[in-house]
Amino acid sequence: MTDTALAPLLAAAASTEPTRIPVWFMRQAGRSLPEYRQVRTGHSMLESCANPELVTEITLQPVRRHRVDAAIFYSDIMVPLRAIGVGVDIQSGVGPVIEKPIRGPEDLQVLRPLEPEDVTYVTEAVRMLVAELGETPLIGFAGAPFTLASYLVEGGPSKDYRRTKAMMVARPDLWNDLCARLAAISAAFLRVQIDAGARCVQLFDSWAGSLSRQDYTAHVMPHSASVLARVDDVPRIHFGVGTGELLADMTRAGADVIGVDWRISLDEAAERVGGRTPVQGNIDPALLGAPWPVLAQRVRDVIRAGAHAPGHIVNLGHGVPPDTDPAVLTRIVDLVHAEGLGLRAEERAA
């Protein structure tokens, strides 16, 4: 039955029939938009995230331009860490760089609980946003403990997460203390966003796909579950890149919607998580530069595959690449809205 009371994103997340197939894009608020590049001029990334007017403007830009079905709060997974005093800088072309990487128990002291007072600019921005957005839901977000820990332990982005993996297997007490602190911080950061009006959250465990299933379930899943359990009053999307082998465990961790990258088709993903969980994804962002007929066909394929799940939120399989032509994103939104329900019904009837 079509649920007209709920915004399409929330209907899909609740496994009820939406009035249209919802679509949004990870990193839709960002460098692909000229209006974003303009307002960011002269402000560093972390400085922008602490400026409620700028956050509001940047978060709204893609909603205005593309008419996507959700706004994603403009922030960074490092924002709550910076807010409690962790020395972190986001370097252009590099990513987060940690002043003093975590090597031993003495380094954990800095990871004190996050209080709403630490991020009043978040509360303020979310309130302004919700007032502007009307029916369009705002998605709050946070980094998952493993992904946050990987930056803190490695000192920055990593190819193989060797120090992080070594810590989890060789020093489980230290690892669990670190991740329990991060879980509390992430949950508190999400709570601030929910309390101010975010109607959905996404937990980004971006780099969990580097782990074997054995390590994920033993050392990572319990901490992500701890975050997700504390925000179960709103739909929770759980996402990572290259997590085909982990989807069932990521769902067990407490996801209401499982985010899927492009490496696995959504029908296979839906089956792998037990068939009762809505899916989000999964257009390959590397194909955004392909000729429109090719890309349009891929979007249709994604919608058809997603029909095998009880709900589907269309998205990319990872973030929008910075040099994407934003007109292509608008065109995808239009296609999903025009053809989505029809394609889904056709596939479900087949």
Added chain:
Amino acid sequence: MTDTALAPLLAAAASTEPTRIPVWFMRQAGRSLPEYRQVRTGHSMLESCANPELVTEITLQPVRRHRVDAAIFYSDIMVPLRAIGVGVDIQSGVGPVIEKPIRGPEDLQVLRPLEPEDVTYVTEAVRMLVAELGETPLIGFAGAPFTLASYLVEGGPSKDYRRTKAMMVARPDLWNDLCARLAAISAAFLRVQIDAGARCVQLFDSWAGSLSRQDYTAHVMPHSASVLARVDDVPRIHFGVGTGELLADMTRAGADVIGVDWRISLDEAAERVGGRTPVQGNIDPALLGAPWPVLAQRVRDVIRAGAHAPGHIVNLGHGVPPDTDPAVLTRIVDLVHAEGLGLRAEERAA
């Protein structure tokens, strides 16, 4: 039945019982060894690969030190391209850099067929090696068309392979011409190694894991199959990183042994490829720095999981990281040789 006539690697690849569980390591000949760093001093990577004495010495070093069950020919996937005149340099800390990336049909002219005369140093090195190695088999290798194409099209290493993916979907004729040429070159490069005495080959499609299954089967698999079909007189190992979703297709392409990275357990991998194909892998290289009891337990887990396949060649899930303590690799070899058959029998009886 234990096959005493065959070297352990070849017995495992033939799904017969080896006299011991075979083990070798991708990039075993390389920077983890002090004796390697010493002989490489003053020689560039590609220069070393063209020097038969140096290739022989470097290929033998890990066999002497670790007593692994196979030598892997010291070369680079770019060697056959350089040999036919492609402008390619391997830059330290970067990887292969292409002088003139392939953008259109006119750029394909340089990709002429590889003749044995182009790589006489390979023939010479393999002959010297085979004479030295005795019963220990030499594994020849080549890059698969997609992975080679990704460097040629992107101009170097890439994070997302956007130009490559755009070419395959938007310009399939150009893509297929490119990959057909690369398939012929790779097959010829393997043929030279086999004719000189290599008793097994590994096709490295290192970056195939970046592809959706749809793109892999449509645009990549046929070209890899074309390489593998031309070298089916020796056991063929087919490997890529993050290819959990592609294992069945990579096996269908013509693999006698399927290489598996650490993201998927070997019992799951064996099941995914139909249960009749031997597996190779899959210790997480990021764990080589873990305390020995932890790592030893992982090696045992890997052997137990591999018992669910008809044959198992122990290896890492990717190459040896350059700063690995080589003593750890020797210790893994000793463990596999001492405990491997027992663990495998125990698991198979359970």
